[in-house]
Amino acid sequence: MPAALKLHDTLTRTDREVTPLDGKTLRFYCCGPTVYGPAHIGNFRTFVAQDVMRRVVEASGTATLHVRNITDVDDKTIRDSQKAAQTLLDFTQCWTQKFHTDCAALSLLPPHIEPSAVAHISQQVAMIEKLIAGGHAYAAADGSVYFRVSSFKDYGRLSHLEDRELRLGASEAASATDSDEYTKDSLTDFALWKARKPEDGENFWPSPWGEGRPGWHLECSAMILEYLGEDFDLHSGGVDLIFPHHENEIAQSCCSTHGKFAHHWMHVAHLMVDGGKMSKSIGNLYTLEDLAKRGYSAAEVRYVLISGHYRAPLNFTMHSLDSARQALQKLAKADKALERGTAPLPASPGPFAEAWETLLNDLNVPGAIGSIFGVLNKLKPAALSAEEATATRNGLHFMLQALGLTLPAIADEAAADVPADIQALAQQRWDAKQAKDWAAADILRKQLEAAGWLIKDSKEGFTIIPK
RNA sequence: GGCGAGGUAGCAAAGUGGUAAUGCACUGGUCUGCAAAACCGGUAUGCGCGGGUUCAAUUCCCGCCCUCGCCUCCA
Incomplete structure (x- = not known):
């Protein structure tokens, strides 16, 4: 079998061989869907690309450990579950099922582990506690907890946004009016834990900082730590996740563990x-x-x-x-x-x-x-x-x-049951043809065509196939 | 404005410092009464525009134009 897959790495911007850290199993994480509706083909482009990556790695003789999460708590899932008058759990399970159906139809290999965000609240709380203890996060007056971006010097390496302060000057005016923002020390800080709000309904969990729910970025960091550890081989998602999502994941994980987090980044274009x-x-x-x-x-x-x-x-x-x-x-x-x-x-x-x-x-x-x-x-x-x-x-x-391509049945063989009237028309045409009555034969063929059937002649006879 | 990706035939899309894969569509031929299917062919003197480097550029360099994405919770 030829050498390993060479894959572009977003962080180093070079093509690098994909080889497992442990020499045996390629352990990788893909950001999964937020389950508040059916996924669209754009979402699936990313999942399909990741699937091809996995299949190629496996075909080259390396085992994989594929982890892909289900985001089942965020503003949209909460909002739309309430609109649908369903519990968050019922609502997200329904869309998760739909997602699985679609994935199977697309021949996507199911991930080995598919963790859900709400099933890992305690891991997320634990990670926040570590970040606070290390001086990387702080609780605001309202019970929300934020990551202090200034405490992580490598912030921005993946997205190459090291000069983001300049930009922030421009957007400051707009953000300052957002009531959610004023509790943060810096506009660049992002939420790890969001304090309970009335519109959250019954969707909140206890924490040392009060009732609330985890921030979106944190989910992935916590689940990665749980299933892949502090260091793992590869992390993938759509290009739009590079900033801020993956940047924030790196910050959270690197500041709460001693690992390097993902060793390779794969991003799929839109x-x-x-x-x-x-x-x-x-x-x-x-x-x-x-x-x-x-x-x-x-x-x-x-x-x-x-x-x-x-x-x-x-x-x-x-x-x-x-x-x-x-x-x-x-x-x-x-x-x-x-x-x-x-x-x-x-x-x-x-x-x-x-x-x-x-x-x-x-x-x-x-x-x-x-x-x-x-x-x-x-x-x-x-x-x-x-x-x-x-x-x-x-x-x-x-x-x-x-x-991951499955071949269709060949059109001829896919012929469904031919209705008796169609069969009769086709026979009439064949008879006309044998009598060399070309005009009649052609008219009959056009009739059949209009009804959605094509005729293929051979020396011995004819076959009828659906158009 | 910053960062990133891309502009190749009618459509889609690879690729390369020496003169353009592939799929669809179109088209010529064989076959057929005519078709369909099958088989054998054809179809970009050109790779966004303008310069430059080179014996040679679509491929490298510079400038420009256009499209798309991200710039705080969108795959």
Whole structure:
């Protein structure tokens, strides 16, 4: 098996090999969804990219420990659960379930551990206590606790915002009017614990500083410490999380433990729709369900989501889904043509070595897919020996497994039950054709087409396939 | 304003200091009564714009334009 995956690291801005600290298992953390509604395809781009990363690492022979959290307490989950007249728990469990359904449809490998924020309140409180003891945090008069950014000299390293003070001058006027802000010592400080407010309803927990709930950034730091420890291999999320979320995680964790926190940072670029950003108001924010209504499968969505390099913005269009459908069909047909008896489990890229190398180079999925097609296009399946065909098919399956692609049924074979009237019309057409009554045959074919069925003729007869 | 990512054929998207993968779409041929499918081909003298370095630049350097993201709780 070729060498390890080389992956771009946001912190050092270099491509670095991904090798486990313990030499055996790559332990990594992904920021998960906030469960207050269905995730959209932009969210899923990030999760799919992370999934490919994990699959490639595993395909290269390294085990993984994948931790991804569920954010089930924040302003939005509280607000929308109240709107829905549900308890926070019922509300977030419902959306968590929906998330899992979508993930499975997209062939995302489930994380080994999926901790929820509300299930780890005590760990978060403990971390705050450590931070206060170390002089990195302070309780405000209202019972909120804030992280003192000035106490951590490395703050801003990940996002390269070391000169943020200049910027703060400009935004100070706006922030000063926000009633939430005036209890903080500095505008840059962020909340670790938020004091209970009337609008929180029943959603509060006890703490040494009074009733309240944890701050968003803290959740991840506490759960990472619990499951991955003070040092772990890799941390990933969307680019928008670099600042402030990941910056704050680093501050909290490094100031409350002796570890270095994440040793590698992977960030996934955003998905755009029709050349612009996604937004609810424009109405171009799609969920899997939206696309299913338009007849597109999750597998087709996955293909589109990985069809651009994860670090470059990707433009999503309906046409790209059509394109994905055809590409998957082409792969399925190629796979079928290579079928000879039983194929052993895929174990190596075989003739697709170049594609595999491309994938190991910072997860160049589009390059790898291009290379796969390149090999398939040159292939003459009929000329291959059974052994060669099997080896090629194994290699193809190895690559598909690494990319998480499942092949669709080939259109011909997918033929559903043909209604009797359609069958009869098709037979009529065949008879007309045999009688060389081309005009009648063509009219009948058009009728069938209008009804949604295509006819494929061969010497012996015809087949009917859904359009 | 600061920081970051990107601008490659109709659409999407790789890549490289020596003259542009791949998928879709389009198109020519074989086949077919005609189609469909399949198979064999074709389609960017050009890689945002203007300079520079070089024997040679889409690829390196400088400037500019445009798009997208972040700038305190958005993947």
